[in-house]
Amino acid sequence: MKLSEDDIYRTSTQFNHWSFTTQQLAAQRLKTNMQATERVKANVARQRAQRLQQAESDSLSSGVENGSGANTPLPDRSSDVKEVDCLTAEEELMIVDEFCERALALGAHCQFPTEVTASCVQFLRRFYLYNSPMTYHGQNISRTAMFLACKTENAHQSVETFATNFSKTTAEQILAPEYVIVQGLRFQFDVKHPFRGLKGGHLELVEMARGSYEGPNNIEDGMTSADLQARMLTLPRKAHEPSAKTSMQDMEKRLTSAYGFASHILKNAALLTDAYFLYTPSHIWLSSHLLADEPLTLFYLSIKLPSHSPLYIKLLSTLRSCAALLSSHRTFNAQRSPDVDAKHKARVKQLIEKLKSCRDPDKVDLVKLNQAQKRDAVEGEGGFDESKAKRRKVERETYQKESDNFWGPELPKA
C-alpha cells in the first residue's frame, strides 16, 4: 500500500474542510453576511427598546437626574428612526482583507517567524468565512488569532509577554475570544503553507543547474543529468524570448532571485487573497514561481510531467489562473502608484467608520461575555434545572443592562 504526495495532501483538514470553489466561497460569504445583518438589526432594535424603557422610567423616578442623563438617550432616540446600515458581503471581505494586512504588519512588528504570521492570516480568513466582522471586530480577533498561531507554529510566548506587544491590552482581552476562534476554526489548526514547498523546488532546481539532479525526468528518455543541465543553461531569460546561453553562476543567481521574488509573493499576495482556499500549496508556490520566472518554471514542470499529458495541460491552466489571482493583488507590484494605495486606504477608512455603527451590540465586550460564560460553566457543572437556568439568564441580562447604562451608548463620532 503506497501513498503518493497527493494522497497525503488529500488527508489534510485543509483539503477536506477548508478548500472551496469560487462559487462556494461567494455563497458562504453572502450567507454569513445575511445572518449577521439579521442578528445585528434584531439586537440593535432590542437594545434600543430596552434603553428607551429605561430612560422613561428614569425620567419618571427623578427629575434631577434627567438633566444629566439627557446627554446619552438623546442621540439614541434620534437614531431610533433610521435602520442600521449594515455592511455588505463585499464590504465585509474588504474589512477582513484589511485586518489580514494589519496582521502581516503586526507579525513583522513583533518579528514573528513567517509561518506564525501566515497561519494567523489564514486563521482570520477561515474564521471570517463563517463569522462576520460586524459580530466580532477584527481587532480583537486578529490579536488572539496571532496568539493562537504562535502556539500552533511552535513559537509560543506567554500571554503576558504577548500582550506587551500591544498598548492598552491585557492578557484577559487576548484570551477572551480564544475559544470563539478555536470553535470557528473547528479545532483545525494545521495550515499547509507553500513556503517549505518553494524551498524544496528551489533545492531541485539548483541540483539541475549543477547537473546532479537524480529525480524523474519526462523530457526525453535516456537524458543524463548533464544533458539536463545543458538544456537548462540555454533557457530563454524571459517568456517568448529566444533562448540564450547562461553560465552556471548566472543560472544560480537567476534561481536565487526567482526564489526571492516567489517567496515575496507567498508572504504577501498569496496570504491576502483566497489562494489558500482555492488552490493547493503546491499550486500556490508553483504559480508564484511562474510569476517570478516563467521559462524556468515551465522547464521544471516539463521535467516532472510529460508536456503532452492531460495532467500537464490541466496543471498549467490551474497554475495560470492561480498566478492571475496572485498578481491581481495590490501588493504584487512593488512600484504601485501611490494613487491606488491612497484610494484603497480612504475606502477602508470609510468602511471601518461604517463598521462602528453596525456592530452587534451583544458581542462588543468579549471579555465580559467570556466571564459570563465561564461563570456559568463553573456553576452549571451539576446539570441544569429549569428554574435555576432561568434565574441565571435574568441575572445576566440585568448585569449586562446595568453595565450598558454605566458606560452609556457609544458616542457618535463627528
Added chain:
Amino acid sequence: MSKQPTRANGASTKRLAEDGGASPLSKSLHGLSLQHASRPPAVADSSSDICPVCKSSRYLNPNMQFKVNPECYHKMCESCVDRIFSHGPAPCPIAGCARTLRKAKFRRQTFEDLKVEREVDIRRRVAGAMNKKEEDFETLMDYNDYLEQVEEITWNLILKVDVEATEGRLRRWEDHQKAELNPNARRREFDSSVPTDHVVLKKGATQRKTAAPASTPQTIANEMNEDIGFKFHGLKKRVAPPPEAPFDPFGGWSIAPQYYVLQDDYEVDWLTNQKNDVKHSVGGYDMRDFYNRSLREAFGGFGVFIEDEINARGTPSLDPHVGTKQAASVAVGARDVNMDDVF
C-alpha cells in the same frame, strides 16, 4: 464447650420447626451430626493417627500432620520427614521399602485413600505428556484410538505392568514433544553431548575434530528413525507457527513519492550553515528529513485540482459533522459561535 452444642441445637430446632416438626430422636441425631461436622475431618481409623515411624500419636500431639512421598506413598509425620530428610535424600524408613526419598517431594495427602492419591498422580503425569487434542488428528476415529492407547498406558502404570518400559517410552515421547515445540532446545541437547565424549576425545585433539563433523549425519539418521516412544495413527505433523512479523506502526502503508526522488544531499548556499552546525547534528538532526519534508510539501497536492475534486465529491465542503456539536452548528450557521450559552 457446653455452649456450642446448645446453640447448634437451637438452630436445628428452628430449622426443623420450619420443616413442619420431627421426632425428638431425629432432632438429637441431627444435633449429633452437627457436632461431628464442626470437628475437622479426621481419619476414622485410629491406627492411622499414629506415625508408623516414630509411633507418636495425634492424641498427644494435636498439631501432628502426615505427609506422603509419591515415590512410595508411605505415610509419616511431619517431624519425621524433617528429622530424616533434612540432610538430603535418604531411604524410606518403612521396613521393606528402602526407596530413596527427597524432602521436597513430600506433601500432604489429598485423598484419604492412598490408592486414589496414586492414581490421580499417575493420571496427571500421563495427561501432561499426552496432551493431544481432537484437532491434532486427521479423523475422530484416530483421536479415539489415541485416547484408548493413553488409557492403556495409564492402567499399565497404575497396575504396575511394564512400568520400566512404559516410563521409558513416555519419557522419550515427552522429549520428542518438547523438541518439536522448541527446536532450539534440541540443538542445545546435542551440544551437551559433547562433554560426554570429551573424556574419550581428550587423548587427541585431532580425533575430536574428525569426530565432530562425523556426528552430524549420525544425528540426522537418528532423527529419521528415532524412537519417539509412541506412534499414533493419523496424528498430524505439528506445523510451527509462522515467525511473528516485525511490528509495523504504519500498518503496511508507506510513502512512495511520485514526482521526486530524494537525493542524499542538495548543494545550496543557504543550507551550509545548518549543515555544518554542530548544534543541529549533535541532536541527531538529519538534513535528509528536511529535504524529504520540503520536497513532499512541494508536491503535496501537485495533482490535486480542488475545483474538480470538490465538484466530484458532490457534497459541499462545509460538512457539518465536523468538530464538536457546537462548532458544527456554527458551521451550518444555525447559531453564532457560542458565547451565548446553553439556554
